[in-house]
Amino acid sequence: MSKRRGTGLATVNYxxxxxxxxxxxxxxxxxxxxxxxxxxxxxxxxxxxxxxxMAQIAADAMGxxxxxIIVDTGDTDTGPxxxxxxxxxxxxxxxxxxxxxxxxxxxxxxxxxAEELEAAPSxxxxxxxxxxxxxxxxxxxxxxMDAAMAAHFEQGRTISGRGIGFKPKSDVDPxxxxxxxxxxxxxxxxxxxxxxxTETGEVDVLTVKAVYEIGQMVNPxxxxxxxxxxxxxxxxxxxxETTDPYYPDIDHxxxxxxxxxxxxxxxxxDIEYEVLEIPSQTGPYGVKGIGEMSATPPIPAIxxxxxxxxxxQITEIPVTPxxxxxxxxxxxxxxxxxxxxxNRDGGDEP
Amino acid sequence: MKELRSVGTSxxxxxxxxxxxxxxxxxxxxxxxxxxxxxxxxxxxxxxEIEAVDTSQAEAVSGFVxxxxxxxxxxxxxxxxxxIDIGPNEEPLLAEERVRYQGEPIAAIVADTKRAAxxxxxxxxxxxxxxxxxxxxxxxxxxxxxxxxxxxxxYFEYEGHECRRVRYGDVEKGFKxxxxxxxxxxxxxxxxxxxxxxxxxxxxxxxxxxxxxxxxTQALYFSLDNTAMIVxxxxxxxxxxxxxxxxGFGGKVxxxxxxxxxxxxxxxxxxxxxxxxxxxxxxxxSPRGAWRMYYKDGVTDDGEIVARQVTSYADAGAYxxxxxxxxxxxxxxxxxxxxxxxxxxxxxxxxxxxxxSSAMRGFGVTPASFAVEGQMDKIADELGLDRWEVRFKxxxxxxxxxxHRKEVEDATLIETMxxxxxxxxxxxxxxxATMSSFKEQDNEGDSRV
Amino acid sequence: xxxKIVELTVNGRTVEEIVDPMExxxxxxxxxxxxxxxxxxxxxGGCGSCTVLVDGEPIVSCLLPAEAAVGTxxxxxxxxxxxxxxxxxxEAFRDHFAMQCGYCTPGMIMTAEALLERNPDPxxxxxxxxxxxxxxxxxxxxxxxxxxxxxxxxxxxxxxxGA
Numbered sequence: 001m002s003k004r005r006g007t008g009l010a011t012v013n014y015x016x017x018x019x020x021x022x023x024x025x026x027x028x029x030x031x032x033x034x035x036x037x038x039x040x041x042x043x044x045x046x047x048x049x050x051x052x053x054m055a056q057i058a059a060d061a062m063g064x065x066x067x068x069i070i071v072d073t074g075d076t077d078t079g080p081x082x083x084x085x086x087x088x089x090x091x092x093x094x095x096x097x098x099x100x101x102x103x104x105x106x107x108x109x110x111x112x113x114a115e116e117l118e119a120a121p122s123x124x125x126x127x128x129x130x131x132x133x134x135x136x137x138x139x140x141x142x143x144x145m146d147a148a149m150a151a152h153f154e155q156g157r158t159i160s161g162r163g164i165g166f167k168p169k170s171d172v173d174p175x176x177x178x179x180x181x182x183x184x185x186x187x188x189x190x191x192x193x194x195x196x197x198t199e200t201g202e203v204d205v206l207t208v209k210a211v212y213e214i215g216q217m218v219n220p221x222x223x224x225x226x227x228x229x230x231x232x233x234x235x236x237x238x239x240x241e242t243t244d245p246y247y248p249d250i251d252h253x254x255x256x257x258x259x260x261x262x263x264x265x266x267x268x269x270d271i272e273y274e275v276l277e278i279p280s281q282t283g284p285y286g287v288k289g290i291g292e293m294s295a296t297p298p299i300p301a302i303x304x305x306x307x308x309x310x311x312x313q314i315t316e317i318p319v320t321p322x323x324x325x326x327x328x329x330x331x332x333x334x335x336x337x338x339x340x341x342x343n344r345d346g347g348d349e350p
Numbered sequence: 351m352k353e354l355r356s357v358g359t360s361x362x363x364x365x366x367x368x369x370x371x372x373x374x375x376x377x378x379x380x381x382x383x384x385x386x387x388x389x390x391x392x393x394x395x396x397x398x399e400i401e402a403v404d405t406s407q408a409e410a411v412s413g414f415v416x417x418x419x420x421x422x423x424x425x426x427x428x429x430x431x432x433x434i435d436i437g438p439n440e441e442p443l444l445a446e447e448r449v450r451y452q453g454e455p456i457a458a459i460v461a462d463t464k465r466a467a468x469x470x471x472x473x474x475x476x477x478x479x480x481x482x483x484x485x486x487x488x489x490x491x492x493x494x495x496x497x498x499x500x501x502x503x504x505y506f507e508y509e510g511h512e513c514r515r516v517r518y519g520d521v522e523k524g525f526k527x528x529x530x531x532x533x534x535x536x537x538x539x540x541x542x543x544x545x546x547x548x549x550x551x552x553x554x555x556x557x558x559x560x561x562x563x564x565x566x567t568q569a570l571y572f573s574l575d576n577t578a579m580i581v582x583x584x585x586x587x588x589x590x591x592x593x594x595x596x597x598g599f600g601g602k603v604x605x606x607x608x609x610x611x612x613x614x615x616x617x618x619x620x621x622x623x624x625x626x627x628x629x630x631x632x633x634x635x636s637p638r639g640a641w642r643m644y645y646k647d648g649v650t651d652d653g654e655i656v657a658r659q660v661t662s663y664a665d666a667g668a669y670x671x672x673x674x675x676x677x678x679x680x681x682x683x684x685x686x687x688x689x690x691x692x693x694x695x696x697x698x699x700x701x702x703x704x705x706x707s708s709a710m711r712g713f714g715v716t717p718a719s720f721a722v723e724g725q726m727d728k729i730a731d732e733l734g735l736d737r738w739e740v741r742f743k744x745x746x747x748x749x750x751x752x753x754h755r756k757e758v759e760d761a762t763l764i765e766t767m768x769x770x771x772x773x774x775x776x777x778x779x780x781x782x783a784t785m786s787s788f789k790e791q792d793n794e795g796d797s798r799v
Numbered sequence: 800x801x802x803k804i805v806e807l808t809v810n811g812r813t814v815e816e817i818v819d820p821m822e823x824x825x826x827x828x829x830x831x832x833x834x835x836x837x838x839x840x841x842x843x844g845g846c847g848s849c850t851v852l853v854d855g856e857p858i859v860s861c862l863l864p865a866e867a868a869v870g871t872x873x874x875x876x877x878x879x880x881x882x883x884x885x886x887x888x889x890e891a892f893r894d895h896f897a898m899q900c901g902y903c904t905p906g907m908i909m910t911a912e913a914l915l916e917r918n919p920d921p922x923x924x925x926x927x928x929x930x931x932x933x934x935x936x937x938x939x940x941x942x943x944x945x946x947x948x949x950x951x952x953x954x955x956x957x958x959x960x961g962a
């Protein structure tokens with residue numbers, strides 16, 4: 001048999017956000033006449049689902065149904081500043097900005113409702129279904145829509161708020177490297193099982209079993225997407241991808257999906273995972289983030305599993321079939337050598 | 351804390367219906383009358399002096415509108431991090447006297463169609479005198495390597511140092527106290543973000559003297575600010591519209607297409623689209639950089655890491671882009687999620703004559719994790735210890751201090767290991783099964799939630 | 800370049816268009832007929848984002864000269880989207896979160912549509928094989944395979960309880 005199986009383990013941290021130059025994202029929120037709330041941002045949705053996640057955070061921060069949240073993003077004429085979607089910062093920074101903005105708007109909403117209900121704002125609470133109640137008096141309530149109408153046309157008030165998620169600039173000490181480069185850390189443990197064909201050098205990733213701790217999840221289905229997509233991308237980085245396989249002959253750089261090696265749908269391993277939610281100290285509702293992280297731990301877990309399978313540590317990626325075969329060959333040569341190298345002193349050869 | 355009703359639930363994607371009907375509007379799904387297309391003339395070699403650029407043959411191509419060279423760029427500095435005072439300015443938008451990587455932009459052609467722009471671009475004659483190239487980070491630091499930068503070295507200078515340094519404790523003392531020294535060299539590859547939608551922008555002149563720039567950048571204001579500085583228009587004259595991106599992964603943090611599209615729109619008065627071909631996306635957009643890392647760990651007989659020394663080299667390619675910052679982030683992560691009492695890290699940002707690398711999912715951290723976890727297994731295997739237990743023994747806990755002198759908070763590594771052990775059916779010794787990242791508290795992990 | 804008038808049947812409607820020699824069907828669909836659901840991920844035939852159906856077969860429209868499609872039935876994603884909602888495959892993709900950035904989604908759905916038309920009850924391996932020419936960089940494919948499986952079940956009347 002030329003197929004050997006092995007199991008690999010990797011345990012990692014992943015930082016959220018950055019420190020350089022200060023790291024802000026802003027949000028504005030305002031009520032329409034009918035009690036819908038427009039969240040205005042200039043943040044970017046790369047596909048991770050930021051538009052959806054921000055609607056969810058805004059809904060809970062305002063205490064209204066998610067369907068009453070309109071997310072308007074992607075225009076610098078209307079949207080307040082955002083540093084951008086990178087460094088796993090989107091949900092963390094924009095989420096904090098949305099909560100900050102919603103807090104201000106919610107205070108106004110409660111003041112408006114209080115006037116309509118002839119109660120103190122501190123005695124009011126939204127029920128999340130579109131109504132505001134007087135605590136302890138279930139029959140005294142007003143709908144968010146009616147409160148918004150009253151604000152616009154009777155009380156002459158704007159229900160709006162401004163918010164920012166901000167990490168101040170943290171300079172790096174050039175001598176010691178002392179710095180505060182992130183806002184929180186997510187963590188993961190990944191275990192993979194691989195099968196290595198020692199005749200062809202091919203590696204088949206059989207299973208990926210993972211536990212991610214990412215703070216509060218905003219949308220579990222979107223988190224699932226990051227974990228599964230990340231497992232695939234990590235496997236691709238570990239075993240397939242490189243833009244310069246033939247340096248120094250750079251004319252062989254890949255220029256198409258045909259030439260750039262990626263795993264396809266049938267190479268996807270069985271992926272099993274669990275998400276732990278231990279709230280962060282700085283994120284919106286305890287969010288940490290998972291955008292970048294999920295593509296990392298599968299890489300060392302796969303490479304460590306290959307070592308477990310063939311008994312040779314491979315220290316470069318991608319682990320192409322050629323790399324596996326050369327590693328096996330080197331191992332074979334070194335194990336066939338006499339136990340003492342010829343250039344050493346002493347005459348203790350067997 | 352407010353009651354969470356929507357957060358924590360799998361509500362449908364807001365863009366779901368748009369995606370499945372194909373009606374989500376991506377940059378080049380917009381159409382404009384008189385839209386012109388831009389294509390770039392690139393260096394065929396990795397390192398050369400530019401002797402002459404002749405666009406006269408290109409001008410004869412049917413559909414040709416205009417050609418741009420560095421002389422058309424008001425402020426020919428494409429150094430994106432200068433917005434946050436990270437210099438020096440070292441990359442041009444269009445090359446002037448020298449090219450430093452194969453594919454470096456030398457001129458741009460604007461034409462009625464993409465096909466015409468590509469045909470005209472192929473007819474631009476560039477007279478080059480080739481210079482020696484260097485493709486390896488350590489070779490680039492040799493004294494006889496071709497020098498790529500005006501300041502005479504091939505590395506980025508960090509406040510007077512040739513590398514980003516981390517110094518914590520006394521690493522030499524740690525090595526003396528160690529029972530074993532575990533050393534290894536690790537190497538990662540450069541990889542392409544490969545978003546299915548290539549990088550693109552359309553710049554449209556408006557009647558009020560402004561420009562609307564439709565873009566798939568990951569960072570609208572960052573792109574706007576850089577574009578305004580390069581094209582030399584007041585910031586107020588630009589409106590950037592985007593927010594919907596066909597995959598980013600870090601590749602669309604660069605500000606590659608917006609300045610040239612805006613410059614071309616300004617020069618011609620037409621809306622101009624600059625969309626990377628797939629070949630450009632693969633070959634000249636910034637990939638994840640390759641990293642070489644040398645690890646040396648001092649370890650006790652029972653597997654405790656008492657000292658770690660790392661020398662690492664990030665291959666920035668020909669220009670900075672975001673790599674100087676990736677190296678700083680890397681320096682904060684080469685210790686991994688472990689308690690390292692003595693550390694010495696030297697992390698270099700090195701220039702080679704390769705396409706500039708930049709941001710990608712895992713920016714500086716992914717290579718560190720790859721090396722760290724290789725080390726953890728190597729330590730376990732060479733000392734004959736259990737791979738899980740070596741990690742538990744060294745796992746950082748809240749309140750520990752990292753080599754970059756930050757007090758650890760939000761640590762939960764131990765908890766993920768415990769859950770993973772359960773998932774794969776692995777029994778842990780009681781000391782690890784009951785361990786917690788929260789030293790001060792009891793082990794009822796959920797009590798803090 | 801000299802154009803030529805050709806007659807194309809797209810989503811059941813026959814239109815006349817001036818096309819350039821060797822102009823890809825993709826270009827005509829997008830730039831002349833406004834079918835923007837047909838995406839342009841590579842123009843090399845390598846990513847599948849421009850997949851349309853030509854007489855029911857999934858074809859990368861960036862490699863097919865428009866002239867070669869004369870006399871065929873061309874179907875784009877717009878053509879399978881009902882006026883009053885979503886087709887079962889579209890619904891399954893949405894409900895299973897079988898997309899992130901959405902750029903590969905139209906081509907992926909057209910490929911799935913063609914598969915389910917000729918094989919209403921495909922195995923997972925058959926689904927994986929069918930979509931192997933469509934590149935997705937976000938999802939890791941599993942959610943897409945799940946969605947196509949679910950669409951098959953719902954189209955066969957076996958019901959689907961969603962994601």
